[in-house]
Amino acid sequence: MSEMPMEADIAVVGSGVSGLTAALEAAQGGARVAVFEKQPSIGGTSNFFEGIFAVGSAMQREKYIAYSRDQAFKNFMEYNHWRVNARLVRSLINRSAETIDWLQALGVEFLEVTINMPDAPRTYHIVKGRGQAVVKAMALKAKERGVAVRVSSPVKQILKGKRGPSGIVVECDGKDTEVACRAVVIASGGYANNAEWIRKYTGLDLGRTVTPMGNVGKMGDGIRMAWEMGAAAEGMGVLHLIRVAPFGPEFPFMNTVEGAAIQPVLWVDPKGERFCDEGIAYYDTSLGNVNSRYKQGYTFCLFDDTIKKHFIEKGVFRGMGTVVHPGSKLHDLDEQLEHFLSLNSKEFFGADSIEGLAQKMEVDPRVLRTTVDRYNVLCAKKYDEEFAKNPEYLLPLNGPRFYAAKARTCFLGTMGGVKINYRTEAVDEFDSPIPGLYAVGLDAGGLHAESYSMRDTSGIASAFAVISGRVAGENVVKYLKE
Numbered sequence: 001m002s003e004m005p006m007e008a009d010i011a012v013v014g015s016g017v018s019g020l021t022a023a024l025e026a027a028q029g030g031a032r033v034a035v036f037e038k039q040p041s042i043g044g045t046s047n048f049f050e051g052i053f054a055v056g057s058a059m060q061r062e063k064y065i066a067y068s069r070d071q072a073f074k075n076f077m078e079y080n081h082w083r084v085n086a087r088l089v090r091s092l093i094n095r096s097a098e099t100i101d102w103l104q105a106l107g108v109e110f111l112e113v114t115i116n117m118p119d120a121p122r123t124y125h126i127v128k129g130r131g132q133a134v135v136k137a138m139a140l141k142a143k144e145r146g147v148a149v150r151v152s153s154p155v156k157q158i159l160k161g162k163r164g165p166s167g168i169v170v171e172c173d174g175k176d177t178e179v180a181c182r183a184v185v186i187a188s189g190g191y192a193n194n195a196e197w198i199r200k201y202t203g204l205d206l207g208r209t210v211t212p213m214g215n216v217g218k219m220g221d222g223i224r225m226a227w228e229m230g231a232a233a234e235g236m237g238v239l240h241l242i243r244v245a246p247f248g249p250e251f252p253f254m255n256t257v258e259g260a261a262i263q264p265v266l267w268v269d270p271k272g273e274r275f276c277d278e279g280i281a282y283y284d285t286s287l288g289n290v291n292s293r294y295k296q297g298y299t300f301c302l303f304d305d306t307i308k309k310h311f312i313e314k315g316v317f318r319g320m321g322t323v324v325h326p327g328s329k330l331h332d333l334d335e336q337l338e339h340f341l342s343l344n345s346k347e348f349f350g351a352d353s354i355e356g357l358a359q360k361m362e363v364d365p366r367v368l369r370t371t372v373d374r375y376n377v378l379c380a381k382k383y384d385e386e387f388a389k390n391p392e393y394l395l396p397l398n399g400p401r402f403y404a405a406k407a408r409t410c411f412l413g414t415m416g417g418v419k420i421n422y423r424t425e426a427v428d429e430f431d432s433p434i435p436g437l438y439a440v441g442l443d444a445g446g447l448h449a450e451s452y453s454m455r456d457t458s459g460i461a462s463a464f465a466v467i468s469g470r471v472a473g474e475n476v477v478k479y480l481k482e
């Protein structure tokens with residue numbers, strides 16, 4: 001770990017890819033940069049991402065993937081009904097392909113360019129070694145460029161100078177230390193663990209109706225400090241929602257049973273009634289949104305032995321990250337099912353009758369029986385008059401054994417907080433920049449109107465973290481030279 005620097009040109013709050021990228025670019029431009037990280041290790045949520053968005057990359061061109069920047073931009077803006085910062089979106093999309101080259105030059109390797117949705121453009125560039133490999137490559141380069149990186153050093157306050165920031169207050173070994181600087185990049189990764197803000201801005205209860213994944217100690221520190229400096233708020237309340245079944249510490253991340261449970265078969269709400277076209281199984285944002293309507297924090301996914309056999313012998317419909325590909329046969333499903341059932345968990349159940357299953361799910365057996373009977377009739381007709389699901393997914397449930405997984409509403413991060421312009425300068429409510437203050441990655445607002453924009457720009461969260469960091473790094477150097 002670097003010594004505590006007492007002075008720097010630029011202080012970066014947070015060592016995820018947004019902060020590290022800003023630091024790298026600024027150091028490249030000749031600035032003295034210090035990165036402060038709250039946790040004992042670097043990388044934050046960025047350690048977990050799998051794929052990065054880009055359009056027009058060399059990998060895409062090699063595969064004749066004909067998706068243009070213009071089309072990506074139009075799709076993005078339409079999805080968000082123009083309630084986002086168009087110049088910011090455009091710069092993100094325009095710089096995405098060269099950012100893949102930039103990452104490769106750092107030593108990051110990409111495995112393939114793909115997608116996990118049947119009708120979405122192939123924009124998802126899979127990183128070898130997940131985000132952790134990107135963090136590692138960036139940290140190495142940062143060291144080479146003389147960037148100081150301090151872990152276990154939360155930034156608590158930005159000190160106001162005559163024009164912009166004059167320093168920051170960092171907690172180190174239990175005591176507050178002032179570090180002089182002339183500019184600050186806020187990259188603290190949002191407020192996913194701040195129960196009060198989550199309730200205030202989303203109406204959801206942390207840990208009960210919605211659960212964060214891959215986020216630790218994210219209290220919105222950077223957002224609060226930017227607001228204290230006069231920056232406006234934008235994008236509060238937008239979550240990177242997903243739906244996970246089954247969920248809990250006893251279930252490994254992306255396991256085979258989850259691979260079966262997330263298929264578009266039969267899903268019911270906490271009362272035991274069907275609630276959506278399960279064909280939305282491919283679209284995480286839609287899944288998270290529909291699930292978050294239930295204040296219990298969960299719905300259920302059902303299947304039976306015949307469907308289980310289908311997944312083992314014929315394969316699954318949807319994939320799961322790079323772990324399960326569409327059409328994969330779940331060879332170890334029987335074994336994994338037995339193991340999960342032996343845990344007697346409150347998240348995954350098996351029973352020899354619908355009524356028995358209902359009892360374990362704590363739903364009215366008559367309601368569940370009616371739902372399953374009705375669903376089986378729709379399957380026989382091969383027409384879903386309730387939600388117009390693709391008939392391919394209309395597989396009936398006839399037993400002999402039935403399974404149910406609780407599908408929890410989870411989220412991978414909060415998406416917004418500080419209003420910025422396309423140069424990533426923090427701005428006030430009338431778009432006037434706060435001198436020397438920048439916000440990037442999950443701390444920045446203006447990219448997602450009300451939901452994570454996933455279908456047409458898959459991988460956009462990590463791409464935005466990297467690209468906004470690059471833009472901030474370039475602009476903060478210009479600011480220092482002015």
Ligand SMILES: Cc1cc2nc3c(=O)[nH]c(=O)nc-3n(C[C@H](O)[C@H](O)[C@H](O)COP(=O)(O)OP(=O)(O)OC[C@H]3O[C@@H](n4cnc5c(N)ncnc54)[C@H](O)[C@@H]3O)c2cc1C
Pocket residue numbers: 013014015016017018019036037038039042043044045046047048049050051052053131153154155156187188189190213214215216217218219221222412413440441442443458459460461462463465
């Ligand atoms: C399981 C999982 C899978 C994902 N998969 C994908 C994917 O495949 N594609 C994709 O595009 N996106 C994905 N995402 C989302 C993506 O990882 C994030 O949006 C992105 O990495 C955020 O980067 P960031 O730099 O803004 O925040 P972070 O990486 O979280 O970095 C913020 C850092 O700031 C630190 N910090 C907080 N407060 C302070 C303080 N006061 N002082 C100093 N430091 C502080 C935090 O500890 C953290 O290390 C995934 C997320 C998760 C959880």
